[in-house]
Amino acid sequence: MANEFQGGPADSVGFELDPVILELGQLFQDAGHELSLVGGPVRDLFLGRESLDLDFTTDATPDRTVAVIKPWADTYWEIGKAFGTIGLRKAGFQIEITTYRAESYDPESRKPAVAFGTSLKDDLFRRDFTINAMALRLPGLQLVDPFGGLKDLRAGILATPGRAEDSFSDDPLRMMRAARFASQLDVRVSADVLAAMTDMAERITIISAERVRDELVKLINGARPRVGVDLLVETGLADRMLPEVSALRLEADEHHRHKDVYQHSLQVLEQAAALETGDDGAVPGPDFVLRFAALLHDIGKPSTRRFENGGAVSFRHHDVVGAKLAAKRMKTLRFDNDTIKAVARLVELHMRFYGYGDAGWTDSAVRRYVTDAGPLLERLHRLTRSDVTTRNRRKAERLAFAYDDLESRVTELQEREVLDSVRPDLDGQRIMELLGLKPSPVVGRAYKHLLELRMEHGPLDPERAEAELLAWWADQPESRAEEAGPHGDGADARPDTDDADPSREDS
CATH class of the missing domain: 1.20.58 (Methane Monooxygenase Hydroxylase; Chain G, domain 1)
Known part of the structure; x- marks a missing residue:
């Protein structure tokens, strides 16, 4: 039976959690470790949105996480182990469990230097926006919201846990994520986030094209793509990754x-x-x-x-x-x-x-x-x-x-x-039979002529199509060259070649 979490007196939002989530939390508690549902899935619970991709955070090391989930998971993988992340699948859910992290970034690099942490609050502080910096402790269902994410979510504001400049310096892709969330979640960016995006737009150029593309697709597919695109253009981010859209702002003439x-x-x-x-x-x-x-x-x-x-x-x-x-x-x-x-x-x-x-x-x-x-x-x-x-x-x-x-x-x-x-009413093979040709560019011309007739008149019966082809052929220089015989001009007008065979039906 699913349990329901009800927040404190100021929180009137209730929701149910799938038993799989509670069962996983109990496994970690029995093993002496903390486990919290974190980030987007918590945000989506308050928005009434369902998510089958679940993110968790824990004080357990990756090796300890594997030891806890291995007997329980349907399958698991360690691809992200170097970054503290263990993935698994259980009962249709895709789950990632990441050890508390305290990351530091090289300002000239897009790759974080990973250091494991010991505090849930510190882990939440490093996240992109306050609405994603909420956690739900398991299995007790205690909401952890040290940076006012729920308040911002209800107000429709996108803010960062710390200084926006520090957050975007750590990971410039977060600027595009801000525009994407504006499109997906119908939120507006705070004044300091807008200013930081504008001042730091150039840093988006250190992010790989693939990561920028993925964020752009999510933005365009959001509920309000116009808002997200406008934010990219307003801040100058579009100048760096989609300049053709920025250029649409043609200089208005006075008339x-x-x-x-x-x-x-x-x-x-x-x-x-x-x-x-x-x-x-x-x-x-x-x-x-x-x-x-x-x-x-x-x-x-x-x-x-x-x-x-x-x-x-x-x-x-x-x-x-x-x-x-x-x-x-x-x-x-x-x-x-x-x-x-x-x-x-x-x-x-x-x-x-x-x-x-x-x-x-x-x-x-x-x-x-x-x-x-x-x-x-x-x-x-x-x-x-x-x-x-x-x-x-x-x-x-x-x-x-x-x-x-x-x-x-x-x-x-x-x-x-x-x-x-x-397609033409005669295929390439029939064209060659009627005209006595081998595969050659001439067959391609004949095919194109019949296709034009098909476009102009619609389907033709075979007899008319053949008659039209023969009439066309009579006016072609290759046909006249054949009539001239082996000593006439252009006697070898039918090259015996298979190069670029245009007679195929899929030409």
Whole structure:
């Protein structure tokens, strides 16, 4: 039966703990050691959030911890033993138990020099923020909160146990964690934390790209990503790790001839997140690819901005430029190739829809839209809709109506045709048989011609497809060279090579 902890007179929050937690606490107490649930899991208990990853701290050395948990755990590992951490799994919970620590840092290094401590209060003091510097002693369920973390949590304030400058000097990644918590937990940073983040932003450059990337993903996937991104930009942290977003704050001209691209991008991010669907929907949230593409969709504008005659402002080809900038930045942050390609492709395609409402599209254009988007189509739908931030209601309604119409046409075509993987009506093997060719670039050209016909007219029956291919072939120089015979010009027009075989169906 689960026990319930009720704080002191000032604490009206109660919660239940899983028996696994209490059982582990009893094991350590019986062995003569202290054990406390600590950090994020304690914070989440007060927020009513469930956590399957549990962090504990103890006065036991790593070797003593192994001796206590070895007979009880489903499995355990000692990968973090040098840092005082033993990991284990029990009844579906992932658990880490760390010996009290008193760390010191080399100011020029991102790696702490670990020294084991003997005091729970000292261990809590070294933690990043007061809301994470609370502990629950086990198995007696006594709340240990020496730095007012519960008070700060209720007030929605992010503060540090000691001086913010000392905390961020010890581990500069904590500055990004502050922005991430602002996004995830709907808290605001205290004045001294904000000042320290601003003054010390340059120190983020000593942190590995992988750690920065992981914090950025958590921030973007938070409940209020706009707040977190704005904090990165305001403090100058974004200048060091996401400068393309900072650059969106285009210098406002005195005549206000263009909208605020930075605030527009934040609004698009916010609107895209709101269009995510549930776990069983087309784009389950939080979806990092959609959200990050929404944030970056206009990063090509600063370098493509031009002031035209008459005072107009243009950003020609900012979609293509932005896609390249997005890919380059994500590579620097060590994102995987699939994520990079997906985000960059959405940035590249985000302007494709505009013009549909003015002139309409042929079925061919709709097919191209679907096939170019491929598996990103549902995300592209949401990104395009999110990109409408105008305050002109009539314009917003017109764009929404036009996109409703486009989606309806996409659905109708998908019901008649398989658009997700459009291919020519003849495969490479059949092309070679009909034209008497071996694998060569000519086959690739023929394949591309048939694909264009498929896009333009939809599915063709085999007889018409073959007739169209033969008609195309009659106009090709290679066909005329064959007719000229072995002594004519270009008699050897069919290279016998397998290099870059374009005749495969997956070309």
